[in-house]
Amino acid sequence: MRAAGDLGERRARRYTRAPMTELHDVLPDRYHASDVEERWQRAWAQTRAFTGATISRDGTPAEPSPGPKSYVLEMLPYPSGEIHMGHVKNYTMGDVIAHHRRRCGAAVFHPMGYDAFGLPAENAAIRTGEHPAVVTARNIARIREQLQRLGFAIDWDTEISTADPEYYRWTQWIFLRMFERGLAERREAAVNWCPTDQTVLANEQVVDGHCERCGAEVELRQLTQWFLRITDYAQALLDDMKLLEDWPERVLAMQRNWIGRSDGARVRFRTDDDVHEIPVFTTRPDTLFGATFFLVAPEHPLLATLVEGRGEAAAVMSYARAAARASLADRSATDKPKTGVFTGRYVINPINGDRIPVWVADYVLMDYGTGAIMAVPGHDERDFAFAKQHDLPIRRVVAGPDAGADTPLETAFAETGRLVNSGFLDGLEVEEAAGAAAAWLAERGAGEATVGYRLRDWLISRQRYWGVPIPIVHCPDCGPVAVPDEQLPVLLPDVEDYSPKGQSPLAANPEFLAAACPSCGGPARRETDTMDTFVDSSWYYLRYTAPHLSNAPFERALADYWLPVDQYIGGVEHAVLHLLYARFFTKVLNDLDLVGFREPFARLFTQGMIYRDGAKMSKSKGNVVSPDEIVARYGADTLRLYVLFMGPAADDIEWSDRGVVGARRFLDRLWALARAATPGGLVARPVASTLTGSPVSLGLVRRAEATIAKVSADIGERFSFHTAIAAIQELVNACTRHQADGGTGEPAGPVALRYAVQVAVSVLFPFAPHVTCELWSALGGERLWEVRWPDAEGTYLVKDEVTLVVQVNGKVRDRLQAPAGLGDAAVLDLVRERDKVRGALVGKRVVREIVVPDRLVNFVVS
């Protein structure tokens, strides 16, 4: 290992030598990655190369930078113990963008933190008997070490952990602002319960009826829980998508699906005794005349009242209880028979006065719409199946192309058509009829057009230990009361046993539990549930801008300066979790006038997953490739280069051990090339006139300039990192080919060659910062991370010789080199001289000649 100080020493030594000294004396003959990487990581830390965007050395806010700001952010890691390849790819992408923008003159902010609360650390702690805080602290230290070993240019001064009381204090503070506004509320509802994790879950954390985390089958339980009213923002979340122009279409589509807006009408039905009103939501008010029965969900609050004292009561209530016991997966299965029980009651269809029977059926969901529906079996598949099953009447109200008013229905007819058997709606198209029916209802006070959403409120309370305590005190007289701001944070108490038992472990700590009511001072009980960790990560991107602020969660001026995030990068798996929640939080904070923007992430890039042996890498499958192993064997630069070279960054890609070797071989070639390059300090871009006598040199400089243009566009605009790397490889290959002492090609001039090598090193820097800093320094440069990103010289991008393709009827018949910029006539003359072209045209009549300047000639012949 070299000592830290020998960097300057080495440089000084070179300057004192004769100018023709070979670089062999400076660079070791073999590229030794760990040696190089350690040296440069130390240099960056010592010069504070990547810190101080928001905070100066003295802790005060930094001066605004003259350049444009650029907030580059990757989704913060959950500290489960080790980073995996997905993280490496994620953070390397962010690092490449951050480095590129910094060298282009932007004020770059590139922070890092840890999503440190949550179940895995807690479960690990339960297994080992350690405190979750201990496990988490160790994991964070480990991850930080790994990130530093990979050489990421992170502003470590702003590092945060969501489990730090100085952070979660402000999570609680924001929760209280929502509570004050009625956006956080406690209410009873049928909620998802994970029997394994022993806690409730948000809707977004249930996948196909199973716990997203542990895979257990989720049960539905009627419980009183804390909700954040994200549904109040359903429309805003849809509308503001227009501010998200650079988000991947699939993420927007997923959010749209998840929010699930549907336009329809609310229709008020009354029981035939005129005592109760039961509204329904329908997207098809046009089919109101086709409603032949009426269904309520088993959980419908009116159900017990409706059947009270009737002969049907026992059967109905027993059916409702059975439905309540069913798991979410069973309940939502679409392929089982449509069960239901007649309640003995009837409601009146407001549009035609029909008296129709009320049934209870478990395919009607309590938490969508109103928990009751009008059943139109003629035009809804599910209602059709129910009608068949229970022998209920089916009435056609929409005629199809081959079906009149009296054509019997073999299946539900859900397509568009003209209304029949529908009184005043007869003859109207479905769409017109829907409007007419809604208007008719509105006039008579029996309903109105309305919008339904699939999105549910966000259930945030958890009956687990390792999370943010909900800052509420329950008073027998005053109800739930906010903990005053000055008493924050409500610290997570120590408990004897934090294993899950179906209620929060915090309840086992009597000192924590007992509290005085902040409102009346009387004895009260502290809320013991903790928050979903997605709450923690819904605002962390704001905290980075003022991570040590002690009197507010963030400073508005700094937040408004840095946000929205200019480039956010993460996995698509958070499309309807974190990304939806964070958008919601930002809108709430904007409505509270705490920030001046409505969207947190202006541009989003979702990376693909890394697979191996056809499956996602996971410990249980035993197909994990450890980043540490790769770093130890080939170096961090090789790993960084490879994860981006594998393929398009957005695509899922299969890991290849051989591919890594290829990346390392490329760095070895570059090393050898730089080592063999003519010595001396950095050279300036050669002037074209000095190269005219040397086509190879000119060609090499041209290629260098083209590479600059390609790499700049690929990083800056296209996120096409693999093609940027391929372009640099082409440049390096060209240099190798034209090296004075090797290859079969004609050698390039020493200045041109050296310049081309410099360019390759310079633009490779964002991908492989350590080795390029080493080579740059050996070439006579300094502080490559601060060197202005090169602009391609336009005059070199204009070619003076081009390859012309000659086609006959669109088929390639010949290729030739020609001077650039020839006129159409000159090109045609030139091309017709060619033997191949003559041969291809013999005996043919040319009907048309197409000339694309400097590219192609196409003879259309008959």
Added chain:
RNA sequence: GCCGGAGUGGCGGAACGGUAGACGCAAGGGACUUAAACUCCCUGGCCUUUCGGGGCGUGUGGGUUCGAUUCCCACCUCCGGCACCA
């Protein structure tokens, strides 16, 4: 069923109306070596050939165009999301 995305060599992929297969991996041949590894050089879409070449090729079928992997229409397959959501 609805909504998104994608189909190109042995493999990952490139080519944003103009040379299909850049770059890399794997493979074959050669140089170096006592030998091997490393490294370097050469050859690699398929079929055919009198070795000049010729034909066919980007999921399938149409269309637009002088010219289509690229644009349009229909279909097939795969991946992802939503789905008893009224």
